[in-house]
Amino acid sequence: MSKVEATVAVQEGAGSRAINPELKRFLFILLAVALGAAVYFLPIVSSEVGRRAFAVTILMLVMWITEALPLAATALVGCLLFWIWANIPMTKSFSGFTSDTPWYVLGILLLGVMADSTGLAKRVAYNIVLRLGTSYPKILGGMMVLNFLLTFILPSGVARCLILCAISIGMLQTYGMAKGSNVGRGLMLAMTYQASLFDKFVIAGATAVLAKGLIESIGKAQVTYGMWLIAFAPLALLTIIASWYLIMKLFPPEKRTLEGGEEYCRAQLAAMGRISAAELKAIAILGIATLLWMTDHWHHMSASKIGLTAGLFACLPVVGALKKEDFQKANFHPVIFLAGAMCMGYVMADTEILKTLTAALFKWMTPVLHSSSVIAPMLMYWYANIFHLFLGNEASMLVATLPALMQFCVKEGFNPLTLGLLWTFSAGGKVFVYQMSVLVVGYAFGYFSTKDLFKFGLGLFFVESFMLLVILPWYWPLIGLTFR
Numbered sequence: 001m002s003k004v005e006a007t008v009a010v011q012e013g014a015g016s017r018a019i020n021p022e023l024k025r026f027l028f029i030l031l032a033v034a035l036g037a038a039v040y041f042l043p044i045v046s047s048e049v050g051r052r053a054f055a056v057t058i059l060m061l062v063m064w065i066t067e068a069l070p071l072a073a074t075a076l077v078g079c080l081l082f083w084i085w086a087n088i089p090m091t092k093s094f095s096g097f098t099s100d101t102p103w104y105v106l107g108i109l110l111l112g113v114m115a116d117s118t119g120l121a122k123r124v125a126y127n128i129v130l131r132l133g134t135s136y137p138k139i140l141g142g143m144m145v146l147n148f149l150l151t152f153i154l155p156s157g158v159a160r161c162l163i164l165c166a167i168s169i170g171m172l173q174t175y176g177m178a179k180g181s182n183v184g185r186g187l188m189l190a191m192t193y194q195a196s197l198f199d200k201f202v203i204a205g206a207t208a209v210l211a212k213g214l215i216e217s218i219g220k221a222q223v224t225y226g227m228w229l230i231a232f233a234p235l236a237l238l239t240i241i242a243s244w245y246l247i248m249k250l251f252p253p254e255k256r257t258l259e260g261g262e263e264y265c266r267a268q269l270a271a272m273g274r275i276s277a278a279e280l281k282a283i284a285i286l287g288i289a290t291l292l293w294m295t296d297h298w299h300h301m302s303a304s305k306i307g308l309t310a311g312l313f314a315c316l317p318v319v320g321a322l323k324k325e326d327f328q329k330a331n332f333h334p335v336i337f338l339a340g341a342m343c344m345g346y347v348m349a350d351t352e353i354l355k356t357l358t359a360a361l362f363k364w365m366t367p368v369l370h371s372s373s374v375i376a377p378m379l380m381y382w383y384a385n386i387f388h389l390f391l392g393n394e395a396s397m398l399v400a401t402l403p404a405l406m407q408f409c410v411k412e413g414f415n416p417l418t419l420g421l422l423w424t425f426s427a428g429g430k431v432f433v434y435q436m437s438v439l440v441v442g443y444a445f446g447y448f449s450t451k452d453l454f455k456f457g458l459g460l461f462f463v464e465s466f467m468l469l470v471i472l473p474w475y476w477p478l479i480g481l482t483f484r
Helices: 002-011 021-041 048-066 071-084 101-117 120-130 136-153 157-175 182-200 206-217 225-250 261-272 277-294 303-313 333-350 353-361 365-371 376-390 394-412 416-426 437-443 450-478
Strands: none
Touching: 021 048, 048 071, 048 333, 048 353, 048 394, 071 333, 101 120, 101 136, 101 157, 101 206, 101 277, 101 303, 101 333, 120 136, 120 157, 120 261, 120 277, 136 157, 136 182, 136 225, 136 277, 157 182, 157 261, 157 437, 182 206, 182 225, 182 437, 182 450, 206 333, 206 394, 206 416, 225 416, 225 450, 277 303, 333 353, 333 394, 353 394, 365 376, 365 394, 376 394, 376 416, 376 450, 394 416, 416 450, 437 450
16 A cells, blocks of 8 residues: 555655654554543443443554554454453454454455466456457446456455556557546546445455455344345446446547557467466366355355365465465455454444444434335445545445444344445445545556546446435345345
């Protein structure tokens, strides 16, 4: 993140009088400690253990939001404070590390590294682009579909953004399109925004995996890969169509026929050579894992077992596709962060914290959900987006709010799976760059502005609000996702 932010700062001509980053982080830590201390002395929770746990929870959330420390480091600090200062047994303070959610993420990370390091992801992308022709509307739509399909084999939004933006830049250069062109702005914005959005439609990215773990552990509802995919399939299709329409309207192309993209992709494929044995192994491993994930409602093998088994199988010599040095490329920080987030959720559930948050945050929803299942999804979507403005990191937003929502569902008799899926989908709405690291990565290339992002994000916000108003009340009940 810091390197990307530095790039953005250089591109925008940031002033030399900016606050020293180390000092800024230290001030954020002091802020987190101060807010945690304030919560401890306020009469919000009655028991001493609850007050201390609540103080640690606030400290963790503030440090996650401000990123004063790496997310994984904050997670470990929080678990340690739960154990040492709040006097919560170690078996509960570190209980997230014994749940299956972090290990599912580890398997997914290894599969993503495999798809990237073997060249399979780029080969798939180049071949698909070759078949799109020279029509800009077709290229734009095809790249959006490719972005979604790559989510199954490359679950990291940052990795997809980097790969697809690199391909897009190569094509734009062959098309002779400068950074200020509408074609460049539209294509790069679409690849960036959708890389941050599609993780919610499939249990692949860290946000969806985190939501799955919280829904199951606190909401006590089973979440299957197949059900998640079926629930969001129409929304994914409509989002692609709506995104394509918005990009074409907001950034009308200077010319609709673009020459030269095929030559670029052919040159890249020629440089890659024939498909390698490692890529064939990667195809087999990813294909079997995806098939097992999509049929988990038949064989009942958890997605975590499938993902971790497939990821570790990829590391095996001879039969696997990952080399020894490739294993080190995997970013293990999300595993620790998710485990720490799960720990915090368990502690909140075992103390009075969730009851307090539930009463404060979701009391208004009871009459709405009882009276109207038509307008409720849209209102929840708006409510979640308001949270997202203040809790910029969507993982932090879910950690801070989803446990309380699950407790609310259990207490009031609502379906935690339905409301959990809806709340997770709502975390995808963004209008500012700071709301997700993927947006910062795409923005750093310099092809679109913050104003472009705001216009597109706001337009998609209203479109998806309407989609929820129309689709959810009749489609989700057909597949068993009702509010009660």
